[in-house]
Amino acid sequence: MYYAGKEDRGFATDNSAASGKNRNAFRAFLDAIARLFSPRGASYKDSYFLYAFSQRYRNNSYDLSRAYDGAQSYTMNMRPNESDEANRLEALHAYDILDSAPEDGFDQLVMLGATLCGTSMAVLCFVDSEREWRKAVFGTAVIEVPRAESICARMIDAREALVVSDFHSARIFDKAPIGWRFFAGAPIVTAEGFILGTLCVMDEKPHTMVAAQMDGLKALAQQAMARLELRRYQRQGPELQRDRFCQLADSMPHIVWSADRDGTIDFANHSIVEYAGLRYASDIGKLWSELLHPDDFSRTLEAWEQSVQTGEIFSAEYRLRRGSDNAYRWHIAKGIPVRDDQGNITKWYGTTTDIHDMKLAHEEIGRLAFFDTLTGLPNRQLLMDRLAHTVTLHDRIGRTGAVLLLDLDHFKNINDTIGHDNGDLLLVLVAKRLLASVADRHTVARLGGDEFVIILEDIGTCDETAAQAATKLARNILDALNASFNLDGYERHITPSIGIAFFGSPAQSITELLKRADLAMYQAKAAGRNTMRFFDPAIQEAALVRASLEAELRQGLARQEFVLFYQPQMNSAGNVIGLEALVRWNNPHRGMVSPADFILLAEDTGLILPLGRWVLEEACRMLVFLTANSSTRHLSVAVNVSALQFRQPDFVAVVLDVLHSSGAHPGRLKIELTESLLLEDIEGAIQKINELKKHGVRFSLDDFGTGYSSLTYLKRLPFNQIKIDQSFVHNILNDPRDLAIANTIIALGQTLHVAVIAEGVETSTQRDLLAQCGCTLFQGYFFSRPLPEAQLQDFLRRHLAA
Ligand SMILES: Nc1nc2c(ncn2[C@@H]2O[C@H](COP(=O)(O)OP(=O)(O)OP(=O)(O)O)[C@@H](O)[C@H]2O)c(=O)[nH]1
Incomplete structure (x- = not known):
């Protein structure tokens, strides 16, 4: 890069500058600048001078x-x-x-x-x-x-x-x-x-x-x-032209520059000195990359490469650091590539203009056009755009989403009693709580007045999972808004009514979708407000059933309607070696309810946590009871632990606490975990298992073979026992693949020195075949169904080793 003696001006003053080549380049420079200012592409003769001179003349x-x-x-x-x-x-x-x-x-x-x-x-x-x-x-x-x-x-x-x-x-x-x-x-x-x-x-x-x-x-x-x-x-010689040009370039408010093929700036006018606080304009050559905002670097480089490759005008928007306060301001740069006599592009002549204020103004205009000024949420216009896009996408990928339309109940009363300003404030606080209640990928928008819309994206593939996800979220929102608001120094309450409509494949129109959510919302109002309603009657029915089951589940816990049944686990000699504790719900209206009908709901609602603790306490109580008797002291009790329970940070502490307060022997407690539970955080799982194992607690891997059955688990997780899932046992006589799987699991257990137990054994033939494969532990109806405590005593008396 060469540089001028008059360093704050920039142009080269060596003798070669007067050569024809430089003169041509210089003319090309002027022409390029003129084109930048003249949309019709006139030459510098027509526009550059006219522009520059009129700027001064205007004074x-x-x-x-x-x-x-x-x-x-x-x-x-x-x-x-x-x-x-x-x-x-x-x-x-x-x-x-x-x-x-x-x-x-x-x-x-x-x-x-x-x-x-x-x-x-x-x-x-x-x-x-x-x-x-x-x-x-x-x-x-x-x-x-x-x-x-x-x-x-x-x-x-x-x-x-x-x-x-x-x-x-x-x-x-x-x-x-x-x-x-x-x-x-x-x-x-x-x-x-x-x-x-x-x-x-x-x-x-x-x-x-x-x-x-x-x-x-x-x-x-x-x-x-x-x-x-x-x-x-035009009648002057090149030297005079150059001086004159520099004077004019310096009088321009833009940064005027020229650069080589590799992007090195070899000329800049005085504007860069003023803007960037440089000592000399020539410093720009080496300081350019430091002035450019790091986030804009690769984009600018790409634009430059593009211009080099294609010979098109270089055009880029980037932020440049201002010398006076180190603030980055947006600029637009345009550079025209100029060819030498052989037709090769050797130079770019261009200008860089500060567009910061204009850009901010545009952004603000964009924000005003698409966002609600009061709450900052997307407004109706943006909501409609996003909804249209989301509905089309879900149709294409075959997933289900939902629209929740939420209207505040009796909001008018708030305006009437504490004033419109406080009403506004409440709307802002409601918007914040809504945002906090939903994941980032969903959209919360304000439709207008006291109406909000939430688009839930990708919440499942079938009605049931989607309904559950939407219900869960609507519940969160109801809970969040039901907590009091502090307005004007007073505690205020507001509730919402929520209407829910689903979209998926085939796509329906967004107007229809919003109409459905609106209808459902009015049903929620009609049902007494502060509640949710689905547009689809079948989904609504299912949701109601679920809601009442949940209410009963809560009541059941409070009223101690749950009981533990115990299923014996046997060895090949036909002796009981342990029991698996299985929870049952003795509902006064429904009778004895199987876990299949309530465990998922208990997990979804978080009720599994108190229920799981209760099961653990009961199982430990049973352990203490068994230990008190010399003939049953050796028996273990296995307890199933749900994913939510196991993931609780205090899981280890809870188990140790229950063991401690019950006085149960930790070595007789066996915790059964499912494969899927381990997937999410294997390191955390290893840590928890090891910590409890230190106290003697044993672990069994349930349902092995049904999930990912990664051998890594077996290698890394310190289980004491693997369970062959009953689905393999069920067909073991008819399906050679099930037999092969059972065989493999047994062989694995033997190799890794981990006990293997087969569950779901219903016949002696199944038991015999499994025994032939090397299995020594069994559980299933062939030996005993899960028994209530009273019947268990009988069974134990008959099946304990002498
Ligand atoms: N503070 C405030 N109020 C607004 C705004 N936009 C609309 N409103 C008022 O919000 C109220 C909305 O009332 P409605 O939803 O029709 O009725 P409601 O009192 O909420 O009663 P229900 O919807 O039937 O439960 C009206 O009184 C509007 O004047 C706003 O931006 N700020």
Whole structure:
């Protein structure tokens, strides 16, 4: 990378800079910049200079100061020493415009002036020492006027822009110009403040000029001056052009830069010094990557590579660190690739513009358009978009989702009693609780007023699982909102009514879906509020059944309706070696309920935790009882532990606590775990099992063969026993594959020195076949059904080893 001596300017000053190659590159640079500012792709001749110059020219202002009778003049706010006519003439001659041939660009400006002001004549003239000389004329063929007769010269002498509506009434000149009654002129002013001439419009008829026309005329005069600058610039040598360019580049608010193929910046204007707080613009070459926000780096690099590969304009948005406060601000960069004489792209010329405020404003506009201003939740518009997208997706992947429509109960009362502001606050707090009640992947939106919608995504594949998931979530919401709110220093209560509708395959319209959820919500209101209802009657029925079963389950626990049955476990000699404790629910209305009908619900509702503890306590009580008798002291009691129970952080402590308080022998307690329970956190499982094993507690792996049956479990988990699932035992006589599996499990047990017990043994043939395979422990109806405590005593008496 090469760099200029004038380091805060940037351009190279070595001799080669003047070479034709560099001149071409330089022209290409100007052209590139011009294209950036000119959407139509005009060359720098047309737009770059005009743009840059008009920026500076705009600083000279014109104030309406006096009005004549029928005429107005505008005081020109110029340099103090501009009355120096000699300097003015020198400035004029420097442009080398006098007596030059007509040029299209100037002709067009003059024509535009006449069209804009609706006059029959227009002239662009320069005032020399002796004459007014016209570079461009429209509606007149007169090219020169003696200075003494020139109104434009009078304008320059008086330093006033002028509008004369009618020379007949204005009488501000000794002699009205022949053939005109109307005149309006705007001065051609250099950046230094010299008035070189005017762009003026004339007519044979009187006229009035509205302010917009005068402004337009002044703008055209500015364009004429800019074009004059460009003309002079083009006639200068490359060195002068470069200096001039640097001055202009530095006057621009954008960061102007050029870069090599590998992205190294080898030129930047002064804006980068001001923005980034660099010492020299040239520092940008090495500091660029430090200024760029790290998160935007790879994206920017990709855009650059893309431009290098395709030759398309480089375009990227990124954040650049500001030197004054180290804040990152968004910028947009655009760079035009420029080819050398061989057609290879060697340079990129571009600008980088601060768009931070604009971007934030856009984001804010986007936020306002899609988010509710009060709660910050997605609004109806965004909800509809997401819902449409989610419904289509679920149809495609064959999954079920749900829409929960929630309306607060008697919300109007809140507004009426504690005011609308507190009502608003309550809506905000409700929104927060809703967000806290659902997982991030779901959407919580405010439909309007006191209505909210929750989209539950992917909650199952069948109605039952989806209904359970939706019920669980709706319950959470009901619980969350039922807790009191602190408003205005008082505890306030609000409840919701929730309607639930499902979507899946085939997709239904979102309007229909919301209508269904709305209908269900009204049913919830009709049912007394503070509750939920499903749109689907069958699901609703199932949910009601479940809800009443749950209520009964709670009651059952409180009323101690649960009992333990014990199923004996036998050895090959036909002696009892232990018991498996199995819970039953003795419901006053339903009779004896099997665990299959309530354990899942107990797990879903968390009731399994108190129930599981109760089972453990009962089993330990039985152990103490067995230990008291010398003939039963050796028997173990196996207890099934659910996944939720086992995952409790205090599981080990609970087991030890129950063992301790009951006085049961830990070595006689056997905990049965299922394979699926181990999947989630195998390390945690190993730790818990080992901790309890230290106290003598034994472990059995239940249902082995039905799940993943990973040998890793057997290797890593310190089980004392594996259970062959009854499904294999059931068909062991008919299905050789079941026999093979049972055989394998038994062989595994022998190899790993882990006891193997077969459950579900119903016949002597099954028992004999398993025994032939090497199985020594059995459990099943062939020996005994699970027995209530009273019948167990009898059984034990008959089957204990002498
Ligand atoms: N504070 C506040 N109130 C609102 C806003 N938007 C709507 N409301 C009020 O919310 C109330 C909604 O009432 P409804 O849902 O029709 O009736 P309700 O009193 O909740 O009674 P039910 O829905 O039948 O239980 C109306 O009184 C609205 O004026 C809001 O942005 N802020």
